[in-house]
Amino acid sequence: MAVVGGQRSRAEVTVSELQRERLAYKRSRSRRSTVVALLSTTVFAVVGYFTVTRSPGWPRVRDSFFDPAVAWRSLPAVLEGLWLNLRVLLVCGTLILVLALAVAAVRTLRGPVWFPLRLLATAYVDLFRGLPLIILLYLVGFGLPALRLAGVPNDYVVLGGAALVLAYTAYVAEVFRAGIESVHPSQVAAARSLGLNPQKTMRLVVLPQAVRRVLPALLNDFVALQKDCGLISVLGAVDAVRAAQIEQARSYNFTPYVVAGLLFVLLAVPSARFADAVSRRAERRQGGR
Amino acid sequence: MTTDSPVLGVRGVVKRYGGQTVLAGVDLDVHEHEVVALIGSSGSGKSTLLRCVNLLEDLDDGRILLDGVDVSDPRVDADVARRGMGIVFQSFNLFPHMSVLDNITLAPRVVHGVSREDAEQRAAELLERVGLADRAGSYPDNLSGGQQQRVAIARALAYSPRLLLLDEVTSALDPELVGEVLSLVRELAAHGRTILMATHEMGFARQVADRVCFLDGGRVIESGPPEQVLGSPVHERTRQFLRRIIDAGRL
Structure with missing residues (x-):
């Protein structure tokens, strides 16, 4: 105004x-x-x-969940754990984007030659999208090393990260696929009419429009991944959640969990604002006259 | 509603985009059963004027009167005012996720509270009239441009608006399809519809319009019966414009 x-x-x-x-x-x-x-x-x-x-129980709750002294004491350990979460997030996030795009591309391939590959991609998405993440974490984190195969890492961070990548790639691939299929066929026709082959059509015309359209959904999944990075603690990796648990066991006070939770929220805020800004920009571009 | 007031009154309407003045004080009346054609080069403000009349744009000054009531007042509910108007856009703007029938019955059912049966019966009559009775179940993407535009006209007519606004309804169509849309508009005019239309089709404006208004630089420069404005224009700018049109072989 x-x-x-x-x-x-x-x-x-x-x-x-x-x-x-x-x-x-x-x-x-x-x-x-x-x-x-x-x-x-x-x-x-x-x-x-x-x-x-x-509320009647507030004094008790305040003492065991919101104790400033405990919060201050647990902060360094929780922050150190969060640094691990951040690294896992960045590595996994990058891997997920690349792999999901590949899976989505495979799922949109036409032609009988690609049938086995298409089937494989569909089966992968169905399996890992349906499997509860926590079960997947146990299977990958404890089951995979138990096979004692040569070359399988037994670092819980790596294994936990692998489970996250497996699960989120399936979700994000579906987001990408929805984006690719939302691009009007006339766009493909226009690109092909200019002599671009199917690969170039996909890379230069379809994908840029598709990605722009699904960016809000992708950022939504990114925020979800930020939190789910905390789940690698169930394997024993000392991340923010695990660090909070250790501090809680030491002090018999739940405040460290609140500290970790608040830090995760703080982490999600910039992503959320970025997602808002992206949607607004897209709206402006479509609106006007 | 008073009987002597025009259906539409445009009073000193100003519209600016950024620093650019698109409408610089437009005055215009459209009376009942009158067909008024807006002509002028691209960017002269024809489309903007129609959008302002439909209250799709905020005015920077002036008033829009519908049957004598100021509907551009911020205290007036624009949605209520729009119930008396129908607009047909240059690029159809049909809803691609709805069938032809649903496109036409949407406003009668959702805005005007008509029952589905009545709305569909009326839509079937309209489709009959625009020559698309067999396409009720089709989706816009499966229709030709001319067919889409005829559906768009049927959609605008579905709730019998007092005033029909047509925004260059043929400029996105190829010459073969222009005919089918123009003959439909001609029929509407013959039936006494009140129409305000922006058009590039001078020959059509001459045949159908009761009055032609030449817009230039955001103002109505010349206004009168088609024979006068298109045949022996008074204003120099109008003459220039028409000479260019004739040179391009469009009159």
């Missing part, structure tokens, strides 16, 4: 009395909405605060 107002005053040539009155009305409406938003937020916050702090 302020921007529009500023623009108007710059371009102000001759504004009629009627328009001046209308602008004033619109400004008063937007002021009113701001006031209403402020009021309702305040009421909501106050009610929430008193509901929690007036």
Whole structure:
């Protein structure tokens, strides 16, 4: 509203009395909405605060979940664990993007020659999308090393990461595939008519549009992966969740879990805002005239 | 609603995009059963004017009166005002995820509270009239451009609006398909519809319109019966424009 107002005053040539009155009305409406938003937020916050702090068990809960001293003491260990989560996230995230794109591409291949490959990709997606992540973690983390095959790592971080990659590649491949299939056939026709072969059509025309369209969904999966990186703790890797557990066992206080949880939330906020910005930009590009 | 007020009154409408003034104070009346054609070069503001009339754009000044009621007032519910108007867009804007029948019955059912049976019966009549009775179950992507535009016209007519706005309805069509859409518009005009249309088809404007308005630089430069505006224009800008059109072989 302020921007529009500023623009108007710059371009102000001759504004009629009627328009001046209308602008004033619109400004008063937007002021009113701001006031209403402020009021309702305040009421909501106050009610929430008193509901929690007036509950009978609040003193106990405060002592065992929100103890500042314990929080401060556990912070270094939890942060160190989080650094492991971050590294796992970045490596897994990259691997997932590349592999998922490959799986999606295979699933959209046409032609009888590719049937076995297509079948394999479909079976992979069905299996790993359906399997609960925690079971997959146990199978990969404890089952795979138990085979005692040469070359299988027995580092829990690597194994946990592998399980995450297996599961998330299946999800993200489906997101990519949905994006690829949402590109109108006329786009493929246009690209082929210019002499581009199917691979170039996919790479230069279809994929850029598909990825742009599914970016919000991809970022959503990225935030989910951020949290699920904490699940590698079930294998024994000392990540943020595991570090919190160790601190909790030492102090008989649950505050370290809250600390770890808050850190994960903080980690997710930039991704969420980035996703919002991306959607807004896409909307602007489609909107207008 | 007073009987002497025009169906549509445009009063000093100003519209700016960024620093650019597209409409610089347009005044225009469309009376009942009147067909008014807006002509002018690309970028003269014809489409913007139609979008402003349909309240799809916020005005920077001026008023839009429907049957004498100021509908551009921010206190007026634009959705209610739009119920009295139908607009047909240059590029059809049909909903690709709905069948032809659903495209036409959507507004009557969802906005005007018509029962599904009645809406579908009316849609079938309209499809009959636009010559597409057999395509009710088809989807827009499976129709030709001319067929899509005729469906779009049927969609705009489905709730019998008092005012029909046509935004260069033939400019996305090839010459062969232009005929089928123009003959449909001609029939609507003959039936006494109130129509405001932007068009590049001068020959058509001459045949169908009761009045032609020449838009230039965001203003109505010249307005009058088609024989006068297209035959012996008074204003120099109108003459230039028509000379260019004649040179291009479009009149």
